Amino acid sequence: MMGYLVAILTFVSLAVLLGLALNIQWGQAGMINFGLAGFYGIGAYTAAILAKHGVDGFTATAAAIAVTAAFSAGVSLATLRLREDYLAITTLAFSEAVRLVLMNEVWLTGGTDGIRDIPRPLVGVIGGEHYEVAFLVACLALIAIVYGLLERIVSAPFGRALRAVRDDDVVAATLGKDVLALRVKAFAVGGAVIGLAGALHAFYFTYIDPGEFAGFVTVYAFMSVIVGGKGSNRGLMAGAVTVMILLEGTRFLKDVVPVLSAQQVASLRLMLIGVGLIAMLIYRPQGLSSEYRLSARQPAGAEPGS
């Protein structure tokens, strides 16, 4: 039971990190990332490949962060002058391209077999027995650091400028903000956090394969952000935990409805997540808690964001 709890909390930690990343990209900067799973994969594979080649875990993690941030900046550059739809299309297509590389470049990624026995950092010092707990503590500490950094960014002038760009880029540009640079930076910062999460994923599971970096990861992250309230980092934590409780809680469906096969229960759970996401968008688009805003209330009848 203790082991199960530690495992669940570690999953939740990874989900929180991904949610925090998406929250700065989408929540704060209004840049939609449908290819989150692909960036996550880049982070995980970078860390795993380096660690397999004898690079120590901390350097490998730093490299994963840097590489994922660089890819994020590059992909966002392609569409920055265009409408948000194009970033959505490009990131999704990028994620598909990443998946193809992961599956086909066997010399680098091991293909569909994946990479196994990824060496964990500091395993000699901590020992195998308490490693899972120590790993969870490290994850929580990293979340605290990332959260603190992101909160600082959000409340700094940079964060205000980002929200200004999100709400109306023409006004922001008129006020002398460098819209392009702001957007690339926001996407790269989010990418760095995704890279960190990817590296943690690789070290936690010690085995990765391309199937783990498919669309459902992206859907979970969006669900976390939507449930938590777009733009609010504190809400996001609650959102990620809620989504994980939903996911894990419905795992027991198969005991309740024994006629269904394991495969059917899995599909049903994912369907519920999708339905939940749509229902949130329809009935509570602001999420459980909404972003703290200084602005005066919009006059009745005005449509925000149009």
Place this chain on the structure above:
Amino acid sequence: MAQALLNGLVSGFLIALPAIALSLTYGILNFANFSIGAMITAGAYLAYFANATLGAPILVAAPLAAIGLGLIAVGVEHGVYRRIRNADHITLLVASMGVAFVLENAIRFAYGADVRALDVAVARPLAWHGLRLNHEQLVIALAALSAMAIVAVVLTRTRLGRAMRAIADDADLAEVRGIARARTVDWTWALSGALAALAGVLIALDGIVEPLIGTNYLVSVFAAAVIGGIGNPFGAVAGALIIGLVEEVSALAVSTTYRQGVSFIVLILVLLLRPQGLFGVARIRR
């Protein structure tokens, strides 16, 4: 090389159908429908249900699938998109991703991940001056061309088509002029669903039925629509032919597993160099 061009042309016809569907809904509703891949898959499974489970011949199963998916698309419009019409278009994008997720997993729930095949006879390929044309390819080309002709007639010659184009140009103005927006939107979804279903059936005809057949075409379809100037159904056809040809010809140099990767590169190049598409009007706003 000639064989690659022929194959590319046929695969272009195939991609054209969902690309038109995507452009129609984009033009009228102003958001990119990310569930188009899942819709293709759903079309294939509807046909599989009618064909293999109920035993209907494929000529009956295909129209049934088209009608079925058209109805589902209208249902989704009423159940989801219409309710968040007033939100920004990013919300609609995310919602369409949610719809894709639900559709895909509903299919997995009903049919699992097993690979299936439609119940159709296999015929010998036609040969002509050293070029081979599979029976399936011929069917794809003919069916896709007829569907495109029908769409072209609907768009240019009917009241519905005029209403659709008017709403795409300026929805408010169209409504002021007495065009029933809600009904036109419904018909657009029905048409879009029918096209996606037909594409699904044709893909299944040429290969297998499995839960990812539509998703595997998603990048190609979007690339085609963007090349054609997203929102422009006629441009989408040209974009689809370009994508089909580029994918098949590039397969001579790089492994066929990278077909979608090639589409991704083309997509990036178009977005960097000519974001309004090759045939689009330069009215793209941020």
